[in-house]
Amino acid sequence: MADEQYEVPDSTAVRVALWRAMHVQIDAEPHLFEDEIGLHLVAPDEEWRSRQDMDPRGTSGFRASTVARARFVEDLVAEQVGHGIDQYLILGAGLDTFAQRRPETASRLRVFEIDQPATQAWKRRRLIELGYGIPDRLRLVPGDFEAGGDWWQQLSDAGFDTGLPALVVCAGVTVYLTKETVAATLRRLAGLAPGSTLAMTFMLPAELVDDADRAELEATKPRARASGTPFISFYAPQEMLALARAAGFEDAQHVSGTELAHRYFAGRTDGLRPSSGEDLLVATI
Template identity: 80%
Template sequence: MAHEQNEVPDSTAVRVALWRAMHVQVDAPPHVFEDEVGLQLAVSDDGWRRRPDMDPRATSGFRAAIVSRARFIEDLVAEQVDHGVPQYVILGAGLDTFAQRRPEIAARLRVFEIDQPGTQAWKRQRLIELGYGIPDWLRLVPVDFEAGGDWWEQLSDASFDPGRPAVVVSTGVTMYLTKEATAATLRRLADLAPGSTLAMTFMLPTELIEDADRVALEATKPQAQASGTPFISFYTPREMLALARDAGFKDAQHVSGTALADRYFADRTDGLRPSSGEDLLVATT
């Protein structure tokens, strides 16, 4: 346990949290998504703005893509809560801060955040240190994926009710998993109670990415490899829809990154717009 307490989230989770905060601090309003809680969790000083991956101009497209997918997910969750869905599961939660920023919605749910044991131990401690605490309706579920941990079993042990509908989200995860692992996850989730919804991001093959974004995306691949989290799986929208339908989902829809850009950035005058390369699957049981 002592070793786990010394663990920290992986570099990707921290980067996402910092980009979300940077959108608030650097980009002009209206802000698509407001989250500086992740910054509070991740760092204790102002030196983060000097990181090479925090260059305001060079990373603007990635930053915009991160906040557009976050906004879409939270809009979806709020909609499902209004429809009476009582459970929310976040696979690979990292530094997700929905429970801290949106307690008026989260308190109407039972929220399950799934991640590695070290990350969960670290996050639990940080939430307590910052005064947020761990409310009864929030469950930080540790799963040792590297040791073959069964996330479904751990989720059930945390009082998840498979007989009631849920919203399940997985963002920024599938590119690190084999296609077989993602297919297995989809089969498991297709067995959720009727009325459940899955939102899952996936990376597009290079040939489907807009020309202007290819160079920047290709440059991130060796960085991901060097950090120990290489990109190994890419999907066309047709492939991802087929995986969901073969898994047993009643309905599956493709939501393109371009559609999110048009929804959340159309009226901006500062030129901020998400880079292409990541799309969403939204599937229902």
């Protein structure tokens, strides 16, 4: 019991899990992404929807961005499985629930989730408590990109095969890492086997964010700092593409938040749309 007090999930991971659930509970159908398992993992008190960061209107853009990137990622997973990829690596996995929500697809993959040790220990315990367990094809790997230590070796020890192609996803993470760490991570991933694909989100600097979203983005910065997860790194699209190419990726493409909005939100009549501050890098080896 003494150890459990130190097993706490990262606050940003909890927020994302709750936004996913809110999308199902309060946004009009069709839902882009259905995930209430994260909510059950967190098991917040009955007043959780009254939290400041759960305001239905004030945070709708962030909520929409969260489910848009999740939908993009899982569309990419389905595509890559169709191409024969059988290793799926999630960097900064947080409370990702792919393995629990999509057991049929997950059974065709070895899924490796890497995140901070406290978050991983807590998640492992909660999955067991809720009856999901930890199937052999799901590996929860503790690792901290900024704190030193060889997370790559930990991944290998968990059974990840660097000689085989993989799909790697890193969503909602780079803004919390230094640019040096992001560049080092890209160099490491560029050494994966040919046929591997990386999807990585990144935050735009304020001057590249749409006028309608800039004020809200700026307002979140002090709140993120106060919660212990300050925003650190922002990238213009060309800067991120240049980093990926310099790291050794053969091809690097930019997928804008605007493109995701057109792809997933066209025709909606409820006004739900993603904020414009987060874009995607999709790179291949």
